[in-house]
Amino acid sequence: MTATGAVGDSPLFLLDYLLRFARVALMLSIWRTLLAGRGAVSGMTLSTVLTYALIAEVFADLLACRTNVEGAFWDGSIGSRFLRPVGIFAQFAAEAGGRWGLNFLLFSVPLLAAAPLLGVNPLPAGPAAAVWFVLSLLLGVSVGLAIEFSFGALAVLFQLNVYAINRVREAVGALLSGAVIPLTLLPWGLGIVFDWLPFASVASAPLRIYTATGNPLRLVPLQLLWSLLLWPVARRLWRASQERMVVYGG
Amino acid sequence: MASIFRLWGLYARMDLLWMVRNPRIGLMWYVCDALVNVSAIAGMLLLAERFAGVGRWSRPQLIFMLGYATLTSGIVESMFGYNVAYISRRLGRGQFDHVLIQPRPVWLTLLTEGFIPFSASGTLVAGGALLVWAGARLAVPASGGWWGLFVLNLLASVVVMVSFAFLWGSLAFWAPRAAEEVSGSALHLLERLKSFPLDGIAPALAGGLLTLVPAGFIAWYPCRSLLGVGRPAWHVAVTPLAALSLSALATVAFRLGMRQHARTGSQRYSGFAHRA
Numbered sequence: 065m066t067a068t069g070a071v072g073d074s075p076l077f078l079l080d081y082l083l084r085f086a087r088v089a090l091m092l093s094i095w096r097t098l099l100a101g102r103g104a105v106s107g108m109t110l111s112t113v114l115t116y117a118l119i120a121e122v123f124a125d126l127l128a129c130r131t132n133v134e135g136a137f138w139d140g141s142i143g144s145r146f147l148r149p150v151g152i153f154a155q156f157a158a159e160a161g162g163r164w165g166l167n168f169l170l171f172s173v174p175l176l177a178a179a180p181l182l183g184v185n186p187l188p189a190g191p192a193a194a195v196w197f198v199l200s201l202l203l204g205v206s207v208g209l210a211i212e213f214s215f216g217a218l219a220v221l222f223q224l225n226v227y228a229i230n231r232v233r234e235a236v237g238a239l240l241s242g243a244v245i246p247l248t249l250l251p252w253g254l255g256i257v258f259d260w261l262p263f264a265s266v267a268s269a270p271l272r273i274y275t276a277t278g279n280p281l282r283l284v285p286l287q288l289l290w291s292l293l294l295w296p297v298a299r300r301l302w303r304a305s306q307e308r309m310v311v312y313g314g
Numbered sequence: 315m316a317s318i319f320r321l322w323g324l325y326a327r328m329d330l331l332w333m334v335r336n337p338r339i340g341l342m343w344y345v346c347d348a349l350v351n352v353s354a355i356a357g358m359l360l361l362a363e364r365f366a367g368v369g370r371w372s373r374p375q376l377i378f379m380l381g382y383a384t385l386t387s388g389i390v391e392s393m394f395g396y397n398v399a400y401i402s403r404r405l406g407r408g409q410f411d412h413v414l415i416q417p418r419p420v421w422l423t424l425l426t427e428g429f430i431p432f433s434a435s436g437t438l439v440a441g442g443a444l445l446v447w448a449g450a451r452l453a454v455p456a457s458g459g460w461w462g463l464f465v466l467n468l469l470a471s472v473v474v475m476v477s478f479a480f481l482w483g484s485l486a487f488w489a490p491r492a493a494e495e496v497s498g499s500a501l502h503l504l505e506r507l508k509s510f511p512l513d514g515i516a517p518a519l520a521g522g523l524l525t526l527v528p529a530g531f532i533a534w535y536p537c538r539s540l541l542g543v544g545r546p547a548w549h550v551a552v553t554p555l556a557a558l559s560l561s562a563l564a565t566v567a568f569r570l571g572m573r574q575h576a577r578t579g580s581q582r583y584s585g586f587a588h589r590a
Contacts, residue, residue, distance in 0.1 A: 079499045083506055086519070086527070090507065093515040097369040098361065225339070228346040235353035244357045251364040 081171045088121040088175070091244075092182060106248040106255075112275045113246065114184045119274055120243050120267065122172040122186075125164040126201060127243050127267035129208025130234070131156040133216040134226040143310045152302070157209055189276030196280040200270040203287035208266040210294035211237075217301035220308050242268030248277070262290040317418070321426035329430040340433065348436030351387060355380040355444075355509045369513050374451040375541050376511065381444025383508045383533035386471045388437030390501075391430070393472070398428030399479050399501060405486035405571075406494025408580030420572075452541065460540070463550050467536035470557035474531045475504055477557070477564035484564070487571030490582055508532035513543075524556075531556050 092114055099110040108116070120127060133156050136142040145155055179186035188194040219229040238244050240263035247255035247268050258264055265287040272278025302309075333340030362368060362376040371379070390399055397403045401424075404410050413423045431438075454460070483497035507529035512520050524530040531553050537543070539550040 079496075079503065082527075083499075083503045086503075086507060086523070089519055090510045090512075090515060093519075094361070094368060094510065097514050098365050224342060225346075228343055231350045232346050232353075235350045239353055239356055239360075245360060249364060250360055254360070 084121060084124065084171060085175070088118065089182070091117045091121075092184065106246075108246060108248060108275075108277055111185060112277060113249075115186065116246055116271050116275050116277075118175070118179055118182070118184045118186055120271055122168075122175055123201065123270075124172075124243070125160075125167050126205055127208075127241065127270070128234075128237070129160075129205055129212055129266060131160040131209070131212055133212060134219070134230045137216065137220060137226045137309065146306070146310060153209070153213060153298075156213075188274050193274060193276050193280075196284065197270055197274045200273045200280065200284055200287060203284065203291055204266045204270045206291045207262055207287055207294060210291065210298045211262060211266070213298040214294065214301055217298065217305045221301065221305040223308075237263055237266075240264070241266050242271065246271070246277070260286075262294060265290045317422060318426060321422070322429045325426060325429040326431050329432045333432050343433055344436045347391070347434065348440055351384055351437040352440050354387075354505060355384060358509045368511055370543060371511050371513070374448045375537070375543060377444055378448035378452060378541060379511065379533050379537040380509055381441050381446075381448055382468070382471075382537050383441075384437060384444060385441030386468065386475065386532055387505065387508070388434060388439075388441045389468070389472045390475050391437055392434035393429060394424075394476055395428040395430035395434060398424055399476055400483070400497045401480055402483035402486040402493050402495065402497035405483065405575075406490040406582075407586060408490070408583035409585070410575065411580055454541075464540055467540060467550065467553045470554040471532050471536055473557035473561050474528050474553070475501065477560040478504060478528060481560070481564040481567050484567040484571040487574045490580070503527055504529050504532055508534075510534070528556060528560065 095110065095113045095117060099105060099113060103109070133142075136145060136156075145152055148155060150158075176186050188197055215229060215233050216226065218224070219226045240258050240261060242255075242258070242264055247258050247264060249255065250258070259268065265283075269278065269283040269287050273280045273283060333344070358368070358376065358380055362371075362373045367373045368376055397409075404413070413420055413427070416423055479497040479501050482500040483493075485493040485496050504527070507523065507527070510529075512523055512530050512534050520530065524535065536550075536553040539547075539552065
């Protein structure tokens with residue numbers, strides 16, 4: 065339903081695809097300018113970074129893990145969602161999944177097919193990397209959704225504007241997660257610090273596993289740990305703010 | 315001119331009152347805006363620090379460009395707030411009639427009604443700070459001529475951004491529901507691409523980013539010309555010319571849309587976010 069709705073309600077999704085393609089083409093060009101002739105930098109070669117950047121865009125929706133929870137707070141439909149015979153988290157996750165599936169089909173698959181034209185190797189580092197990547201991606205989505213719901217509940221609990229929180233989370237999360245710039249390439253040792261944060265478990269971990277620049281035996285357990293820590297927090301925050309969510313009415 | 319300053323003064327007072335009425339909310343918006351705008355350029359800033367520049371751009375030059383881009387966004391936010399820049403929202407929600415019934419020209423209303431210098435000052439301050447930092451490390455000429463060209467190009471970049479939003483936003487006259495968010499998407503496109511230096515990219519892509527999606531004129535091209543990064547001196551006039559062309563195109567499109575509006579009126583109305 066959400067997949068077909070995304071197409072029917074607004075044709076502007078095509079502009080979004082244009083933006084995404086322009087952005088990935090620009091990032092590939094920037095990386096070529098920065099890393100050409102340098103060899104490996106912090107364990108990452110030019111070829112590796114290009115694959116990292118491409119795959120980050122291919123799986124952008126899953127690595128960002130955004131749902132419509134802020135929209136539901138804004139327009140007040142959150143109240144009626146609690147009446148549905150489906151868990152509240154499952155509802156938002158399923159709707160987001162529909163949107164992600166459509167974007168994957170219409171944008172990500174063509175982008176993967178165009179990778180050779182962009183001079184990028186889209187393949188994982190090996191069969192083992194591919195298997196670990198799938199597991200890591202699923203755990204990353206789990207951590208991402210827990211963060212998403214926690215932020216939403218905090219916005220209601222502290223009576224903050226959900227639109228503002230949404231913007232900040234989107235902007236800051238992209239940087240902290242390593243989806244835009246590999247954390248190992250950040251200056252001042254920032255990457256070492258960010259690597260331990262839950263945001264890195266959403267995007268950086270699966271991407272590093274895909275490109276064999278990260279040890280899955282360290283990254284996957286860390287993702288699992290964050291998942292186990294954050295979901296009870298998310299549930300608790302929602303229980304604490306549920307009454308406000310319903311009463312405020314948007 | 316007196317009317318313009320009088321109205322700016324009025325809306326600036328209203329903006330200040332909004333911020334101090336509930337300092338917590340005002341501060342939250344202020345901080346969020348600043349964070350979002352700094353995060354938009356943080357990636358390129360960090361890369362510049364890590365690799366001491368990007369291509370032919372040294373670190374101070376790149377930071378100058380990023381400061382310029384942030385300042386351009388800050389001026390657009392502070393001059394054209396309350397959905398004036400996001401004109402398709404006003405058109406799509408039938409709120410343009412609020413502008414038409416006022417006893418002053420449409421251009422005066424659109425130029426003044428979105429003036430929010432206090433709530434948008436976070437972005438202005440961030441952009442200004444980056445420019446000052448970078449300017450102190452570059453051999454920026456202290457001549458009045460250079461500063462005149464800087465101001466001219468900065469205003470031209472603002473005009474490019476707003477004109478692009480209005481050009482696309484005019485679609486909402488014909489398709490109010492479908493095109494309600496088109497200005498937002500257009501500005502989002504420019505915002506996400508403005509901080510990239512476009513040297514060394516494929517000529518077709520660079521051409522596209524200087525024509526169809528003029529993100530290159532938000533910061534890269536004017537800064538390239540002002541800082542003398544590999545271009546002849548006369549290129550400093552290109553951004554103002556681009557701004558003139560795009561604004562003329564946007565004006566034609568908007569006037570055609572207004573004629574359509576005069577024939578059909580607003581088919582839908584929603585007061586949502588009208589000076590909310």
